[in-house]
Amino acid sequence: MKFHVITIFPNLFDSYLNDSIMKRAIESGKISVHFYNPRDFTQNKHNKVDDIPYGGGPGMIMTVDPIIRAWSAARYQGAQNKIMRILTTGRIDGGRKFKTIILSPGGVDFTTDYAKHAVQDYTDIIFICGRYEGIDARVAQIIGEQAESVSIGNYVLTGGELAAMVMIDSLSRQVDGVLGNSDSLEEERISSHEMYTRPAEYKHKNTIYSVPQVLMEGNHKLIDEWRKNH
Ligand code: SAH
Secondary structure (H helix, E strand, C coil), X not given: CEEEEECCCHHXXXXXXXXXXXXXXXXXXXXXXXXXXXXXXXXXXXXXXXXXXXXXXXXXXXXXXXXXXXXXXXXXXXXXXXXXHHHHHCCCCCCCCEEEEEEEEEEEECCHHHHHHHHHHCCEEEEXXXXXXXXXXXXXXXXXXXXXXXECCCCCCCCCHHHHHHHHHHHHXXXXXXXXXXXXXXXXXXXXXXXXXXXXXXXXXXXXXXXCHHHHCCCHHHHHHHHHCC
């Protein structure tokens, strides 16, 4: 799975992608993350990527042109891969399928189901991260039906970067081989949000906190039953 991120703050992604599971997934080639900074695509002297809103109101809006140019570059990167694959496999269809996600607090909800389907249906996901008061609506109009506004929750962040990172993390979990043990995908089995590990008893301020007996007795039917209800 290839992720393409359009952002004016690519450095914000560094720490999370450079450690733990995300780092391993990148090193093993299961996922890759590519950045396109709208500032690098500006045609004006001061590399300006925002302007005041039509109709008045506070704050600034991200302008169409640098974002669309950055988006085209992300598409071109994919197209290049496609050409390479045609050259190496001789197949005409490079098999790349693009989806564009515009990060927006007013978009459709991002869920595990959304992540599962996206990983099945697409090879490349382009994220467009807003800043300031958001993105000129014509970005979505130009990209057309391949674009979708998506939200990570009913709250407003200062930018789309954290939201894109949340989605990249959740989508990556669904990519084959990213989690060391495929059994770790909780959706594949009966799971519970209440979980325990050793020790069986933990003492804190004169109280002993114990693991539920059923989990320690090895009766899997009873354990599944308990997990459904916890
Ligand atoms: N005035 C805008 C909010 C701008 S917040 C509005 O009401 O829609 C600035 C940027 O942060 C947005 O363009 C979006 O890219 C991102 N963002 C903020 N909250 C988000 C959320 N809950 N989910 C996804 N992206 C979010």
